[in-house]
Amino acid sequence: MxxxxxxxxxxxxxxxxxxxxxxxxxxxxxxxxxxxxxxxxxxxxxxxxxxxxxxxxxxxxxxxxxxxxxxxxxxxxxxxxxxxxxxxxxxxxxxxxxxxxxxxxxxxxxxxxxxxxxxxxxxxxxxxxxxxxxxxxxxxxxxxxxxxxxxxxxxxxxxxxxxxxxxxxxxxxxxxxxxxxxxxxxxxxxxxxxxxNPLEDDCRAVTYQGWRSTAPLGHADMADTGHQRVLERAVDDLRALLLFTPEGCVPAAGIPWFVCAFGRDSLLTAMFLLPWWREPAEGTLRYLSRHQAVDYDEYRASSPGKIFHELRFGELSRTGKVPFGPYYGTIDATPLFVMLLADLIRVTDDHSIVHELRPAWEAALVWLEKDGDPDGDGFLEYMGSAVGDGQGLPIQSWKDSDDSMSHADGSLAEGPIAPCEAQGYAYRALLSGADLYDVCGEHSRAEAARERARTLKSRFHAAFWLDGLGTYAMALDGDKRALAVKSSNVGHLLWTGIVPESHSQAVRDALFDSDLWTGWGFRTLGRGERRYNPVSYHNGSVWPHDTAIAAKGLARYGFVDEAVRVRTALYDIAAGQSDLRLPELVAGYDRSAGPPIPYPVACRPQAWDSGALIYLLDLNTAT
CATH class of the missing domain: 2.70.98.40 (Glycoside hydrolase, family 65, N-terminal domain)
Known part of the structure; x- marks a missing residue:
């Protein structure tokens, strides 16, 4: 369709x-x-x-x-x-x-x-x-x-x-x-x-007028350009995507088929909207903490402290015929939860929510150290469901299609997989946890978290950097072999700050190499790789939110001109659409006259795409 x-x-x-x-x-x-x-x-x-x-x-x-x-x-x-x-x-x-x-x-x-x-x-x-x-x-x-x-x-x-x-x-x-x-x-x-519907809550919704009242619609970079209309559309779409719960408002992942809370999507979107709107961050954190895992359940991929991937309310989920009520098969929602809380208090200076949610963020930090690292090698890893079981997800990082994790020869990675970007999230979650402990006055625990982060940064670079590729591996497989392929995942590493300054320019150059940069954004998989396909879900397509994270990472390391170039490209994509929206993804062909080649079943609007347009308005902040 x-x-x-x-x-x-x-x-x-x-x-x-x-x-x-x-x-x-x-x-x-x-x-x-x-x-x-x-x-x-x-x-x-x-x-x-x-x-x-x-x-x-x-x-x-x-x-x-x-x-x-x-x-x-x-x-x-x-x-x-x-x-x-x-x-x-x-x-x-x-x-x-x-x-x-x-x-x-x-x-x-x-x-x-x-x-x-x-x-x-x-x-x-x-x-x-x-x-x-x-x-x-x-x-x-x-x-x-x-x-x-x-x-x-x-x-x-x-x-x-x-x-x-x-x-x-x-x-x-x-x-x-x-x-x-x-x-x-x-x-x-x-x-x-x-x-x-007996499941429906009677929760107060914010009006469109109230939502727009705090929107950055007068941003200087959008003045007198066609991009202003794109921004206005994104603001309205973000209001439309909100779910109103007893815990507060939570961004749904996308319309129409993802009108539910997704751990990764909702957390990233709420992060993208700071400092303009704090309510989605507060609501998302409270909602996810309410549903945080407390026990082990292989069917739902849950373990204590883990943040869910997806929560559905349909009959099949409620009766357990599918595992999505909720399902916890994601490697990254848990560190993103800690990151969002630290980001929230940095822009609001309201520490009450840190104390309110302390059991949740501490449980998340414990999960990072224990169940998130089952073999104890210091890296976040997942062992997904068997391919074809029709229930859980075999791939549990953001590129969650079955064939997204491959080696240079095209063979699929096996065993517990450690995606590179998840290590970046873990690094920043540890630093965020340190900030949260400082708020609680527990400075020795804060310093211990920072020391763990420093150790992870050093070990990560040693294990993932590939001189021959000129960038980081996309992941490590179960045998600790590097997936030596060029991928957009490395943009997330800049975003989290795990890349040493000495290697930031090399990562920038890898992103803008013709294998990855299309003129519209960064290909999920390099054009020269065995499994590259420009019209695929995660093997060569361009995902705007993924590209936006890379742009913010570039700005973090001082590559502001490059970040502005990326922002302009994403706004150009949206401006060329009849509905002025960023599609969930577009094909990975090089930029030419006219809009990019569409991916046939891309959702629109998508929360993290609309949020990315807001997030990139300010390219002078580190996060």
Whole structure:
């Protein structure tokens, strides 16, 4: 499915995915979703004549306006102005039908609605489904219908579709309207779809106006350029991506299929938004600490102190048929958790959250030293799930596709894998932990953490630096053999500060070598490597958030001109898109006229991409 062609709306955990005409046709992935359950599997307006869709426009990510037109010869005879709005628990649809012709018009319009309460893993065909047809019940004296479903764990779910306009006939799942409209007259149809999900929290949301009030929209570097509109779009998308929880707001990873908290994605996005917004950092830290692992569970890849990778609420996750409620198979969320907390107190000087979350960040530091380093060699490593088991992730670093960790000969790495960037995160997490201990007045423990960081920095350089490659290895495999391939991962090393000053220029040169730099960003895998493929998920594509982290790392080591060059390239990508958004990733071809070659199933908007555009506004700070 080409996600760039979908119409996507979102508010909190509720999102709508429709086709280019804002219709939900049966048999596909489209629908109205809440917390990983589909509450509408069909929502289709049917007209008695041919209408063209002349415009689809979304001012904010929770609302879309559509204009349909029926023509006779070269002029419109009937126009329909439709507005669809999604809020936290409902969809509201209004159609204003106008007779723009010279004769009275009789118009028949029908709405077909259906619901399957499918888990998102089923709708995307990641898992099979055994549900039959969901029964429907008429309600409100024939003005609405109700779908009910009792899940395997006993939770009850409902979808209620109510017409606020008198219905000519309601038959099963079909609403029919007969409209008689005089010339220059109009008639309005209004429908509300209400979601009833027992998992939904009643949490206060920040308004778009309130969110924009602290946004860096007047940044000098964006003045009088087309990039200003890109920035404005990113600000609105970041508000749309927020999930509102009892712990505070948390960035969802992406729309439409990742409307949930992801450890890595949510943490990085919250980090990117400092100092402009502190609330996502506070909410993310509190939310993740609430769900921090306390025991060992091989199925969920959990161990005490670990921060989760992903938390889903669908029936399959709740009943344990898939391990995502939550799933802990990630090497990097735990150090990123400690890093974000230290970054937060640096920009707010509010130490209360350090004391509040002390059990969580101390448990995370213990995990780094123990379960995060199972063989005790001082490096973070993961042993992923078996490839093809259909459950957990074989690769548990950010490049989590099955074939992303390869040697120079193209063979895949085996055994516990130590990604280079995870060592950088561990290094910075140790320094962050030292800062947190200083806040608590425990200076001896702070110095011990700094000494561990110094030791890691030295050992890392000795084990990962490759003179022949002129840069760092992408990872070490289970036999401690270096993955001697050029990769964008090394940009993260600059970002964390683990690279010695003496080697920072070499890393910069490696990044801007033609094997990695495309003019749009940095290839995930070098063009000369055996597994390079420009249109792949992680073996040669360009990921904007990955490139942005490298840009911030370049600035950290004083390469500000290079960082500005990268920032401009990323803003250029977004400015060349019809929706002014950064795609999740683009193909790794060299830059030429026109926008970059798209990756066909890239999500948009993606939280860390929108956040990266904010993060790169200030290239004069170290983090």
């Amino acid at each position: 080409d996600l760039s062609r979908n119409v996507v709306l979102k508010e909190n955990y509720t999102f709508f995915v429709g086709d280019p005409d804002v219709q939900v046709l049966p048999g596909g992935e489209h629908g109205l979703y809440n917390r990983d359950t589909r509450f509408l599997s069909r929502y289709q307006w049917i007209f008695d004549r041919t209408f063209q869709t002349l415009r689809v426009y979304s001012q904010t990510p929770d609302t879309v306006d559509v204009h349909y037109a029926a023509f006779t010869s070269s002029f419109q005879t009937v126009g329909i102005r439709r507005r669809t709005v999604v809020d936290a628990t409902s969809l509201v649809d209004e159609l204003v039908v106008e007779n723009t012709g010279t004769e009275p018009a009789s118009i028949t319009i029908a709405l077909e609605a259906d619901c399957d309460f499918a888990d998102m893993f089923e709708t995307r065909e990641w898992q099979g489904s055994s549900r039959g047809e969901i029964p429907v019940t008429p309600i409100d004296e024939g003005s609405g219908i109700r779908f009910r479903y009792i899940a395997e764990d006993g939770l009850g779910f409902q979808t209620v579709v109510v017409s606020n306009t008198p219905v000519h006939r309601l038959k099963g799942r079909r609403f029919e309207y007969l409209l008689d409209i005089q010339p220059s007259g109009s008639s309005t149809l209004s429908v509300r779809v209400r979601i009833e």
